[in-house]
Amino acid sequence: MDQFSATDAALAGFRAAREKPRAVAVWAGIMAILSFIVAIFAVSTFGDKLTALTTAVEGDPDPQTTLAAMSGLWPLFVGSMLYVLVTNSVLMAAVNRLILRPQDGAGAYLRLGGDELRQAAVQVLLYLVLFGAYFVGVVIVALLGTIGGAIGGAGLGVLLGLLSGVALLAGLVLLSVRLSFVSTLAFDTRRIDLRASWDMTRGRFWQLFGTYLIATVLAVVVYLLLFVMIAAVGAIAGMATGGGLAAAGDALHGEATTLAELFSVSGVVRSLLSGLMSVLVSLIVFAPAPTIYAQLKGRDVGETFG
Template identity: 45%
Template structure:
């Protein structure tokens, strides 16, 4: 395997957007439609309860965890639907991303499908999430046990336990970051086969992923700054502009306002852009390390 440039890899998501504008536009449109449908269904059946939770979190700088848990408990029936929706959407999007990078010639339907490859990607993301959550849970449990010792020593050990569990989760997330690409390439759900592929690359991957995450935050802030500026110029109402950042979910009538529609439209675009910027480097690096290249040269633009 060859080495790779962390700084160059961090910007691979931007290159994917620039070189596949038409495809990305289709993805953004599909994500926007799915997001609106999902929001409409959630608001139709859980609108008032959802608004109470979101309103409480947004209106309080330091929300009470017990109060958040109490309000979230009212939305328990919504959780299975949200989980299923997230798994299917992630499976489709990440299969499309891997197909775009690793099998560029297979561009039918803008790389979007719904089949075995998408189900395998959903399974990988579910397994990865469970492993990372289990790591954090075990670390938190150990930290709580150490904290029970009391005194300055117990507090210090508890802090070390929390920091250690967080570092372990980050380490695993990076070492397992090639799992979707390996799964896509082999046609089998794999998780820990990513470990030999990322051996000796932890710090380079960490640098690439951190830089990509920072770029993603900058892009999101830039987009919302532009949207807010447009809203302020159009309405002259700063408070109304702020509502574009979070639509009213208390009812469908409250949701389908200019602010709600703008929020829904841009949330789909932001979702696709952040996915490409943050997660695009992994399959790109994997392809480069394998000595591969896109099947066909990109023509750029539309």
């Protein structure tokens, strides 16, 4: 099969949530618990530094002050990146498993094994490829801007810099789309093959780009709706337990920086519902690629969503 349904692929995450609600509920529950545990560790270990950073960002926009407040948080940043890498790897493998191996539903499609390790390797590899392309592109943009300025003055330099910057952005989007099957290929074939993804996406850029763009917009909409819902539920819960109008402000405050904020009613509600938010957004973003891959391979996606 050489064609795929862009609409079906863009909505694959929603269909997965509708057809496999128990699996998605398990994912959300696990993510909520993990997020809460990580938040407790972060606040108990780096709470004072997080408070200082929040104060610096909100009260003093000076970059030096902000950097000074961030200086003691690098272990938290590194740990957060590793946490995101691990959780994304498990979720990406689970989404691929749900769509490509719907019969393998034991444990809500969650595993810790070779598939997950390959997903982690794929994420690191794609990051390095995209960062390398970005670095080279930035150097070229700077050179073109400098050359244009030397030849035709500041106006030409700015114009060349702007045009080459747009070209760099377009190139990164092109590269991301053309390599969008690497994760699914690694899961399905157990091989990390950039060339195979490049070949499978040849001649399909605009259709793929449109599909991913729709899925991204839908993910943003869901994120915003859930954010409002989390804030509202947290505020209502806080006010119901005697928090007064201040509870509404706490619910909209963002991330907790003290244990008292974290263990408040609004803090607990926000942490629990954030698990659902992260899973749904990840599902919407991750599901299109394996769905398109399955359609191109002539597999019956209806076995998954039927």
